[in-house]
Amino acid sequence: MKLENMYQEIILDHYKRPHGKGLAEQFDSEVHHVNPTCGDEITLRVSRGEDGNFVVSYDSLGCSISQASASIMFDQINQHDFDSGAAAVDHLVSMLQRSVEPDEDILGDGIALAGVAQYPARVKCALLAWMAWKDAAIQAGAESLSGTKISSDSNKEQN
Amino acid sequence: MATLDVAAIKADFPIFKRTVRNDQRLVYLDSGATSQKPFQVLDAERNFYENHNAAVHRGAHLLAEEATDAFEHARANIAGFIGAQPEEIVFTKNATEAINLISYSFLNATLKSMRGAELPKGAERFVLAEGDEILVSEMEHHANLVPWQELCEKTGAVLRWIGLTEEGRLDLSDTGLFNPRTKIVAVTHQSNLLGTVNDVAAIVKLAKSCGALVFLDACQSVPHMPVDVVSLGVDFIAWSGHKMLGPLGIGCLWGKSEVLSAMPPFISGGSMIEVVSMERTTFAVPPKRFEAGVPMAAQAVGMSAAVDYLNAIGMDQVAAHEHMLTQAALAGLSDIPGLRVIGPESSVDRGSAISFVLEGLHPHDVGQVLDESGIAVRVGQHCAKPACLRFGVQATTRATFYIYNDLEDVDALVAGIYSAKKFFGV
Numbered sequence: 001m002k003l004e005n006m007y008q009e010i011i012l013d014h015y016k017r018p019h020g021k022g023l024a025e026q027f028d029s030e031v032h033h034v035n036p037t038c039g040d041e042i043t044l045r046v047s048r049g050e051d052g053n054f055v056v057s058y059d060s061l062g063c064s065i066s067q068a069s070a071s072i073m074f075d076q077i078n079q080h081d082f083d084s085g086a087a088a089v090d091h092l093v094s095m096l097q098r099s100v101e102p103d104e105d106i107l108g109d110g111i112a113l114a115g116v117a118q119y120p121a122r123v124k125c126a127l128l129a130w131m132a133w134k135d136a137a138i139q140a141g142a143e144s145l146s147g148t149k150i151s152s153d154s155n156k157e158q159n
Numbered sequence: 160m161a162t163l164d165v166a167a168i169k170a171d172f173p174i175f176k177r178t179v180r181n182d183q184r185l186v187y188l189d190s191g192a193t194s195q196k197p198f199q200v201l202d203a204e205r206n207f208y209e210n211h212n213a214a215v216h217r218g219a220h221l222l223a224e225e226a227t228d229a230f231e232h233a234r235a236n237i238a239g240f241i242g243a244q245p246e247e248i249v250f251t252k253n254a255t256e257a258i259n260l261i262s263y264s265f266l267n268a269t270l271k272s273m274r275g276a277e278l279p280k281g282a283e284r285f286v287l288a289e290g291d292e293i294l295v296s297e298m299e300h301h302a303n304l305v306p307w308q309e310l311c312e313k314t315g316a317v318l319r320w321i322g323l324t325e326e327g328r329l330d331l332s333d334t335g336l337f338n339p340r341t342k343i344v345a346v347t348h349q350s351n352l353l354g355t356v357n358d359v360a361a362i363v364k365l366a367k368s369c370g371a372l373v374f375l376d377a378c379q380s381v382p383h384m385p386v387d388v389v390s391l392g393v394d395f396i397a398w399s400g401h402k403m404l405g406p407l408g409i410g411c412l413w414g415k416s417e418v419l420s421a422m423p424p425f426i427s428g429g430s431m432i433e434v435v436s437m438e439r440t441t442f443a444v445p446p447k448r449f450e451a452g453v454p455m456a457a458q459a460v461g462m463s464a465a466v467d468y469l470n471a472i473g474m475d476q477v478a479a480h481e482h483m484l485t486q487a488a489l490a491g492l493s494d495i496p497g498l499r500v501i502g503p504e505s506s507v508d509r510g511s512a513i514s515f516v517l518e519g520l521h522p523h524d525v526g527q528v529l530d531e532s533g534i535a536v537r538v539g540q541h542c543a544k545p546a547c548l549r550f551g552v553q554a555t556t557r558a559t560f561y562i563y564n565d566l567e568d569v570d571a572l573v574a575g576i577y578s579a580k581k582f583f584g585v
């Protein structure tokens with residue numbers, strides 16, 4: 001069954017026992033992203049430390065893929081700076097478009113999401129939390145290492 | 160009990176010749192979203208393009224004449240299907256556009272009246288004042304909710320709604336919702352989320368007591384049960400061709416003659432006019448007033464073929480068949496541990512749209528496992544988010560049945576749900 005390719009054990013583990021779920025009191029920006037066709041929702045907060053890294057917290061509702069993906073996002077990019085987090089988001093997007101080989105160093109357990117690429121309707125579920133992070137980080141004043149401010153209008157497609 | 164020859168019906172639908180996901184037979188339980196099409200409909204459309212194609216109501220040549228005839232014959236046939244007169248049928252892109260046609264008639268009448276512009280006779284019924292009320296229900300499809308919200312925002316009218324009982328029926332106990340300020344009551348005939356078939360007579364009685372117009376969203380009723388607009392007593396209905404075996408891209412608004420005549424146009428342009436000068440234009444009588452531009456004649460012909468197809472079976476038979484499947488499905492589903500039906504649990508006053516949630520399993524995941532077994536259902540909020548909220552669910556899985564489904568499909572659904580539970584260990 002192809003289904004096991006998408007629903008790997010590790011995905012189901014993240015789904016049943018999500019990492020980092022729960023909203024922090026302190027934050028610099030908060031976003032709420034939804035997937036209106038199926039009702040997945042995430043509220044995500046970031047606060048930007050002195051070192052330029054973002055502390056992430058979130059609360060979410062939705063299908064196994066969106067929930068597992070949020071948990072993996074937390075593992076991979078909590079406490080990262082914008083460039084490193086955004087690179088992970090970009091890598092995930094490319095992986096789901098089947099245009100790169102999954103890189104475990106970048107995505108960690110997220111490489112197990114590669115099977116989602118076979119089910120185009122689920123790609124949005126897998127991206128929800130990561131896009132929310134990118135949006136929140138930009139709203140919190142993310143600067144890339146080169147020092148240029150990033151504009152936020154390129155990230156609205158999830159809304 | 161009525162029994163349809165489902166095998167013979169299926170043979171008319173080319174889509175059932177293909178297989179899905181690992182060469183399995185297609186179990187199509189998503190007709191509530193859109194139905195499949197029999198070859199009779201496809202052939203009718205193709206025949207129009209191959210033999211009669213021309214812009215209708217324009218041109219003096221033979222093909223234009225034939226195309227116009229085919230188009231107007233389709234209108235008459237479709238009108239007959241719901242007990243209406245041909246001139247009371249307006250073709251639109253879909254039901255959504257038909258509903259917007261009404262809401263924009265209100266807006267346009269209101270704006271024109273503020274400027275003292277000329278309006279059709281009787282248009283006062285469409286002029287809204289601040290504080291006038293529009294009444295919908297909590298079970299509406301977004302198509303019968305958002306246009307009214309928009310209208311309220313632009314005019315200062317107030318949107319009110321009929322709440323729902325635990326069982327998923329309209330709670331008509333607050334009769335104050337129907338009052339002299341109520342200008343239109345817009346409710347669904349059958350809920351696409353809950354399956355509830357509403358008591359139209361009760362709604363019409365309450366609405367008429369306060370002089371309000373009544374619009375019935377018939378998207379989920381006209382394809383599935385006999386509908387006679389005269390005995391319903393409403394002022395308008397709308398539905399889409401694609402949910403009743405017809406083509407995509409065509410829907411209908413039916414309105415009582417005197418009501419349509421009182422409405423200013425929605426979309427303007429060619430074909431909907433009477434006399435045009437550089438200064439001003441007078442408009443054609445309905446239905447042409449509401450059909451600007453070259454219309455979708457091939458789709459009208461296809462939709463008319465769908466009407467013929469359904470008439471040949473008989474709408475009573477269609478309804479009885481679906482009722483039988485609904486009963487079987489409700490029985491099968493109610494045995495599944497952790498399954499909750501959202502909407503009426505009995506088959507009384509209920510259509511075949513069955514929404515449910517499973518403890519510990521998200522609908523999207525249920526749908527995925529079902530899809531792997533070749534079963535197509537819809538998952539999500541079904542364009543009825545407020546009703547989902549009302550029942551405290553984020554999303555549901557929904558199965559809907561039609562003439563090409565049989566008890567084997569019901570069994571496949573039930574078995575599929577068990578395997579989803581097993582797969583996810585719940």
Ligand SMILES: Cc1ncc(COP(=O)(O)O)c(C=O)c1O
Nearest residue numbers: 253254255300302351376378399
């Ligand atoms: C009850 C109901 N109303 C309105 C609609 C809108 O129909 P359409 O999208 O064809 O305009 C639908 C179908 O999606 C429906 O089920």
